[in-house]
Amino acid sequence: MSGRLFGYARVSTTDQHLDRQIEALRNYGVAERDIITDKFSGKDFNRQGYLTLKEHILRSGDILVIKELDRLGRDYEQIKIEWQELQKMGVDIVIIDMPILNTAEKSDLEKSLIANIVFELLAYTAEKERQKIKARQAEGIKLALAKGIHFGRKKTEIPENFYAECNRWLEGEQTAIATMHKLGMKKTTFYKIVNEQMPEIVRRC
Template sequence: MATILYARVSTSEQNLDHQQAQAEAAGFMFDQVIADHGVSGVSVLMKDRPEGRRLFDMLRAGDVLVVRWVDRLGRNYADVTDTIREFMRRGVIIKTVINNMTFDGSTTDPIQMAVRDALIAFMAATAQAQTEATKEAQKAGIAGAKARAGEDNYKGRKPSYDRATFDKVVSSLSDGVSISFIAKETGLTRQTIYRIRDHRADAEKALALWGG
């Protein structure tokens, strides 16, 4: 029997370490950590994620699967409930770090089963609802900003560099020039150069929006 932590973050900029640290602080110990990095819990089903698929292959009766909360399994109601039920059918015990919940399929009492299944459904629905609420709030915020500034003027913050400077930074980075030297040569801050290096597509999009 093994205890496995499954962790997931939706974007490549996020860090997985805090999920393991939080679980360990709650007293969990693991034989293995399985993690999906930069994978959406809304649009990508558990069985279609690289590491999520591994869980379906490796979990056996008596194993314990630990997640920070059910939203790490996913934010799609049907996917989360199907995943938990499939693992319980296999005899896997699912535990959450937050609220210290335990779900398993060993009980045969119909009342306990009903309470367990209702709680699973509620938590899965909450995970999806939180995502949908966040999306709606983001849409409302953007719409409000556009209404205040005018559709054509909603471009975000103007970059501190022009096209020539941007191209110089990209070229210098490709040549292996140090961040400090590029900052000195272009007059840009080190943080700006790091952003161009690490998020080039976003930096170029911002530049294009401002006519660069």
């Protein structure tokens, strides 16, 4: 190896643990001082640890070791672009749980062919999974609707004495607060329904 080994580990939230990934990186031979971590979403690459690693630490000839591909990111198209940028920098990549992607000691042609095939396959698999999830969601909604289950906020029921009490309020016989109290309504709910029902309230005055 002409360069140094660096490791990268990531979890999505601050309450998740990096121990399992760090142990795997150490077992591979990465010194703990050379392991960079992030506790941030993998939706893009705007992460402090990763950007520091890529822009200020990695050099041509170095090897970047990651336990699992999804620790690098979640979007396979973005990962593919990032992968190509690292390759242009002269950085080799090792994915411990997916050895077929390892670029160390491979020719440029092998690196390109393997990466393209694997990423196309992963992107296809991810898209099929998204389609399956959408189909399951659609089936679930259809079944729920057939059973009479309704989605969204439950419509606020209007009390039987609503119009009568509102008329007293509009006629000045009682305050708005007294009206809300009699109807058992909170301020926001009361004014929301008043606004919606004003034509009917006026008609009944």
